[in-house]
Amino acid sequence: MKILKFGGTSVANPYNIRKVKSIVEKNNSEHIAVVVSAFGGITDLLLDTSRLASNQDPAYKESLKQIEDRHISAIRELVPVRAQSTVLSKVKSDLNTLETLLEGSFLIGELTPKLSDKIVSYGELLSSYIISEFFKSEGLDAAFKDSRELIITDNNYGKANVDFERTNANCNAFFNANADKITVLPGFVAASKSGNSTTLGRGGSDYTAAIIAAAQQVSLLEIWTDVSGMYTANPKLVKQAKCVSHISYEEAMELSHFGAKVLYPPTIQPVLGKEIPIAIKNTFEPENPGTLIAKNNNGNGKTVRGISHVGNISLLSLEGPGMIGIPGISKRFFETLSLKNISIVLITQASSEHSICVGIADEDVDVAAEAVNDTFAYEISSKKIKPVIVEKDLTIVALVGDNMKSHQGLSGKMFSTLGKNNVNIRAIAQGASERNISAVIKKDDVKKALNSLHETFFEENIKQLNLFVMGVGNVGSKFLQQIRQQKKYLKEELKLNIRVIGISNSRKMVFDENGIPLKDWESLLANGEKADKQLFFDQVKSLNLRNSVFVDNTANLEVAQSYPDYLKNSISVVTCNKIACSSDYAYYRELKELSKKYNAPFLFETNVGAGLPIIDTLKHLIASGDKVKKIQAVLSGSLNFVFNTFNDSVTFHDVVKQAQEQGYTEPDPTIDLSGIDVMRKILILARESGHQLDIDSIENESFLPKESLETNSNDAFFESLKKYESDFQAMYKEAANMDCKLKYVAQFEDGKAKVGLQRIPKGHDFYNLEGSDNIVLFFTERYPNQPMIIKGAGAGADVTASGIFADIIRIGNF
Missing domain, CATH: 3.30.360.10 (Dihydrodipicolinate Reductase; domain 2)
Structure with a gap:
C-alpha cells in the first residue's frame, strides 16, 4: 500500500487537480490512500469567515459565497454533467450545514475552539469528496473515506492529540477490509472520542498521511507539494537555494520546526519509530526526484544541511538580582506560560542565573507578559526582579545538520557572517545534540541573513557583492563596462558574483533587486525615477542586501558627506572622490573609525594615482x-x-x-x-x-x-x-x-x-x-x-x- 498526500496548492484548482489524477494513475499498481488538503486558500477563507461571523459582521455571508462558488465551479469543471447532480446535492447539503454553523456564531457573537474546528473542517471534507468523485468519473477505482471515522483524538480543539491505539486499530480494520484501489481521505480533520470534529493543527494534512502510513506500516510516504523537496534555504528568499536529495528524520524535524513549511513538524513522529521513509515531491514536476527523508543519513559528509527560519517571534526576558541562586524561578516562569497554553520556541539562560529569555509567537506575547508579571508581582514590587522585557518583530534563523556536532568553529563562522553584514543577534541557542544553532535577529534582516549564511555554507565560496553606483560619466560608464566584461571571469576564477543593483546620475536613478542588466543600463537609467541622493540612500538601506557596496564616481561634496550614513549601516564605500579624505582631519578620522566599528571597508585607492597601487x-x-x-x-x-x-x-x-x-x-x-x-x-x-x-x-x-x-x-x-x-x-x-x-x-x-x-x-x-x-x-x-x-x-x-x-x-x- 502507498500513501500519497497532496497539499493545498496541488489541489488549488481543477487544472492542478488533473495533475494530481495523473500522478495517482501512475501509482495505480497497488492500493493507494490519497490524503488531500482543502483547495488552496480555502482554510484561510473559512477562518476569516468564522471571525467575521463571530464579530457579528454581515460580510461573512459574502465570504461564504466565495467558498461556495469555488467548490461549485470545481464540480462543474471536473465532473461530467451526467454525474454532477449527486455531487452537487451532497456538496450543497454540506455548505448549508456550514452556513448554519456560521449563522449560529453570528447570532451569539462567539466562536469557540470547538465550533471553529467544525467550521474549518469543511475545507478538507469538501475537497476530498469532490476529488474522489472526479476520480470515479475518470474511470478510477476510487472511493471517499471520512478521516474522522479513523483518527481519534482528545478534545484539544485546534491542535488535537491523537489516540494512536484506537486510531491504529481503526485504520487497520478499515484498510485490511477495503477493496477499493484508491481511497481519498480528507487531511487535517479527526474526531474526538465523543464524536466531535477536531483538527490536527495547521499543516495537519501531512500529519494525517503520516498517521495512516505508520498504522499500515507502508514502505514509503509521499508528500506532494509545490516545491521539489526540502531546500538548503527558503527558495523564495534565497534564489541560490538547492534541493537536498537525502536528509535524516532529525534534520527534517529541525528544519520543519524552524519554518521549512514544506513539511508539518509533527509529521515525522508517527513514521520515525517504524523507519518509514518520506519522499517530498513536486506535483508540478513529478519526474523530479525531490527529497528523501530517512534514517541514518550522513549528508555526504556535509556539516550544515539547511538554513531555516521562523518569523513573527517575540523575546520575553525576565531578569534581576533576585533570581540568582533562588530555586524554582524557572519552574514558575515556564509553568505560567504553560498554563496560558503558550508554546516556547527558544530558551536561553545566563549562567549567572540573572536572566531567562524565551522566544514565543508575537500573537502570544502580550498575554504572556501580563501573566509573568502577575506571577512575579511580589518580586517586581520589591525590586528583586524587573518587569518582564518584551522585544517584538523578530525572527529566528537556524543552521541545521547532523554532522555539525563533529565540526568546530561553525558557531563562530555563523556569527561572523551575520556580524559582517550588520545583522545584530539578540539571543542564541544551541541544543545539546548540537544539531541546531539558532540566532534571534530583527525580522527586517531575515533575507540578508539567510542569503549571507547560504553564501557562506553552501555556495562553494562564491561571494556576491551588491553594488550601488553613483556617477556614470566618463569614469562611471567605463567602470560598468569593465564589470560587464569581467563578470564571467570574476565568478569562475575569483569566486565573486558582482551585481549592480542601483545606478544614479545627477538626473535619474534606477534600481533592480535582481541586478541591473548592464547591457541595457543606459536606457533603463534614462527611464528611471528622478534622482535624489537621500532617496538613493534610503533605497539602499531598505533593500538591506548582504555585502552591499556604495560606489562614488563623482566629485560632489554632498555625496562625500553621505559616507557616514552608508558606513553606519555596514555598507562599504569605494570612491574616487577625493573630497572626503582631504576635508577636515576630524571627518577623515570619523570615516576611518566608522569603517572599523561597522566592519564596512572604506577604500579610496583612486584618490591618488588613479589605478596605481x-x-x-x-x-x-x-x-x-x-x-x-x-x-x-x-x-x-x-x-x-x-x-x-x-x-x-x-x-x-x-x-x-x-x-x-x-x-x-x-x-x-x-x-x-x-x-x-x-x-x-x-x-x-x-x-x-x-x-x-x-x-x-x-x-x-x-x-x-x-x-x-x-x-x-x-x-x-x-x-x-x-x-x-x-x-x-x-x-x-x-x-x-x-x-x-x-x-x-x-x-x-x-x-x-x-x-x-x-x-x-x-x-x-x-x-x-x-x-x-x-x-x-x-x-x-x-x-x-x-x-x-x-x-x-x-x-x-x-x-x-x-x-x-x-x-x-x-x-x-x-
Missing part, C-alpha cells in the same frame, strides 16, 4: 612597521600631460583644452591647474602615513596668474589663459635653457607639505616621466637612500575605473 602600498609599509621619512611625487596626470605636451610651438590654452577633452582634467580644469587637486593627494598620503594634517597648512606655489584662478566659468578661465600666453612661454623657455623639464611636484617631509611647479634636471627620477603618468617616491626607514618608486598611468577614465574595480575586488576578498 599607491595607497595600498603605503598601507602595507605602515602595517609592516616601516615609517615614512619623505614623499616626493608627481601626482597630477593632467598637469604632467600639460607640461609634457606644452612647448614653444603650441599654446598653453590649446594644451589645457586638449587635456580636458581627453578626460585628463576634472570637469572644472582650475581644480587641476590651481594645484588644489595635488594638494588633496599629498594630504591624503600624509594622513595615510600616520600624520595629522589639514589642507590649509600645505604650501601652494601656484604658477597660474591670479586672474585665471579667480574666474567663475570654464570659458572665462580659457580666455584668461590666452591673455597670459607670453608668461607661460617664458616659463617654458627658462626651463628649456637650463636643460630642465617642468613638473608639478608634491613633497611631504618633517610633517610639512608643499606643492608647486619645479624645473627638473636630467638624471632625476621625474625627468623622463611621460604623458599623463604619475610617480611617487617613498623614502622610509627601510628605503632611506634609494626610494620605493611607484610609476605609471595616473589619469584617464579607464585606469581610474580599473582602480575602483580593484577596490571592489579587495572587498570581495575581505
Whole structure:
C-alpha cells in the first residue's frame, strides 16, 4: 500500500487537480490512500469567515459565497454533467450545514475552539469528496473515506492529540477490509472520542498521511507539494537555494520546526519509530526526484544541511538580582506560560542565573507578559526582579545538520557572517545534540541573513557583492563596462558574483533587486525615477542586501558627506572622490573609525594615482612597521600631460583644452591647474602615513596668474589663459635653457607639505616621466637612500575605473 498526500496548492484548482489524477494513475499498481488538503486558500477563507461571523459582521455571508462558488465551479469543471447532480446535492447539503454553523456564531457573537474546528473542517471534507468523485468519473477505482471515522483524538480543539491505539486499530480494520484501489481521505480533520470534529493543527494534512502510513506500516510516504523537496534555504528568499536529495528524520524535524513549511513538524513522529521513509515531491514536476527523508543519513559528509527560519517571534526576558541562586524561578516562569497554553520556541539562560529569555509567537506575547508579571508581582514590587522585557518583530534563523556536532568553529563562522553584514543577534541557542544553532535577529534582516549564511555554507565560496553606483560619466560608464566584461571571469576564477543593483546620475536613478542588466543600463537609467541622493540612500538601506557596496564616481561634496550614513549601516564605500579624505582631519578620522566599528571597508585607492597601487602600498609599509621619512611625487596626470605636451610651438590654452577633452582634467580644469587637486593627494598620503594634517597648512606655489584662478566659468578661465600666453612661454623657455623639464611636484617631509611647479634636471627620477603618468617616491626607514618608486598611468577614465574595480575586488576578498 502507498500513501500519497497532496497539499493545498496541488489541489488549488481543477487544472492542478488533473495533475494530481495523473500522478495517482501512475501509482495505480497497488492500493493507494490519497490524503488531500482543502483547495488552496480555502482554510484561510473559512477562518476569516468564522471571525467575521463571530464579530457579528454581515460580510461573512459574502465570504461564504466565495467558498461556495469555488467548490461549485470545481464540480462543474471536473465532473461530467451526467454525474454532477449527486455531487452537487451532497456538496450543497454540506455548505448549508456550514452556513448554519456560521449563522449560529453570528447570532451569539462567539466562536469557540470547538465550533471553529467544525467550521474549518469543511475545507478538507469538501475537497476530498469532490476529488474522489472526479476520480470515479475518470474511470478510477476510487472511493471517499471520512478521516474522522479513523483518527481519534482528545478534545484539544485546534491542535488535537491523537489516540494512536484506537486510531491504529481503526485504520487497520478499515484498510485490511477495503477493496477499493484508491481511497481519498480528507487531511487535517479527526474526531474526538465523543464524536466531535477536531483538527490536527495547521499543516495537519501531512500529519494525517503520516498517521495512516505508520498504522499500515507502508514502505514509503509521499508528500506532494509545490516545491521539489526540502531546500538548503527558503527558495523564495534565497534564489541560490538547492534541493537536498537525502536528509535524516532529525534534520527534517529541525528544519520543519524552524519554518521549512514544506513539511508539518509533527509529521515525522508517527513514521520515525517504524523507519518509514518520506519522499517530498513536486506535483508540478513529478519526474523530479525531490527529497528523501530517512534514517541514518550522513549528508555526504556535509556539516550544515539547511538554513531555516521562523518569523513573527517575540523575546520575553525576565531578569534581576533576585533570581540568582533562588530555586524554582524557572519552574514558575515556564509553568505560567504553560498554563496560558503558550508554546516556547527558544530558551536561553545566563549562567549567572540573572536572566531567562524565551522566544514565543508575537500573537502570544502580550498575554504572556501580563501573566509573568502577575506571577512575579511580589518580586517586581520589591525590586528583586524587573518587569518582564518584551522585544517584538523578530525572527529566528537556524543552521541545521547532523554532522555539525563533529565540526568546530561553525558557531563562530555563523556569527561572523551575520556580524559582517550588520545583522545584530539578540539571543542564541544551541541544543545539546548540537544539531541546531539558532540566532534571534530583527525580522527586517531575515533575507540578508539567510542569503549571507547560504553564501557562506553552501555556495562553494562564491561571494556576491551588491553594488550601488553613483556617477556614470566618463569614469562611471567605463567602470560598468569593465564589470560587464569581467563578470564571467570574476565568478569562475575569483569566486565573486558582482551585481549592480542601483545606478544614479545627477538626473535619474534606477534600481533592480535582481541586478541591473548592464547591457541595457543606459536606457533603463534614462527611464528611471528622478534622482535624489537621500532617496538613493534610503533605497539602499531598505533593500538591506548582504555585502552591499556604495560606489562614488563623482566629485560632489554632498555625496562625500553621505559616507557616514552608508558606513553606519555596514555598507562599504569605494570612491574616487577625493573630497572626503582631504576635508577636515576630524571627518577623515570619523570615516576611518566608522569603517572599523561597522566592519564596512572604506577604500579610496583612486584618490591618488588613479589605478596605481599607491595607497595600498603605503598601507602595507605602515602595517609592516616601516615609517615614512619623505614623499616626493608627481601626482597630477593632467598637469604632467600639460607640461609634457606644452612647448614653444603650441599654446598653453590649446594644451589645457586638449587635456580636458581627453578626460585628463576634472570637469572644472582650475581644480587641476590651481594645484588644489595635488594638494588633496599629498594630504591624503600624509594622513595615510600616520600624520595629522589639514589642507590649509600645505604650501601652494601656484604658477597660474591670479586672474585665471579667480574666474567663475570654464570659458572665462580659457580666455584668461590666452591673455597670459607670453608668461607661460617664458616659463617654458627658462626651463628649456637650463636643460630642465617642468613638473608639478608634491613633497611631504618633517610633517610639512608643499606643492608647486619645479624645473627638473636630467638624471632625476621625474625627468623622463611621460604623458599623463604619475610617480611617487617613498623614502622610509627601510628605503632611506634609494626610494620605493611607484610609476605609471595616473589619469584617464579607464585606469581610474580599473582602480575602483580593484577596490571592489579587495572587498570581495575581505
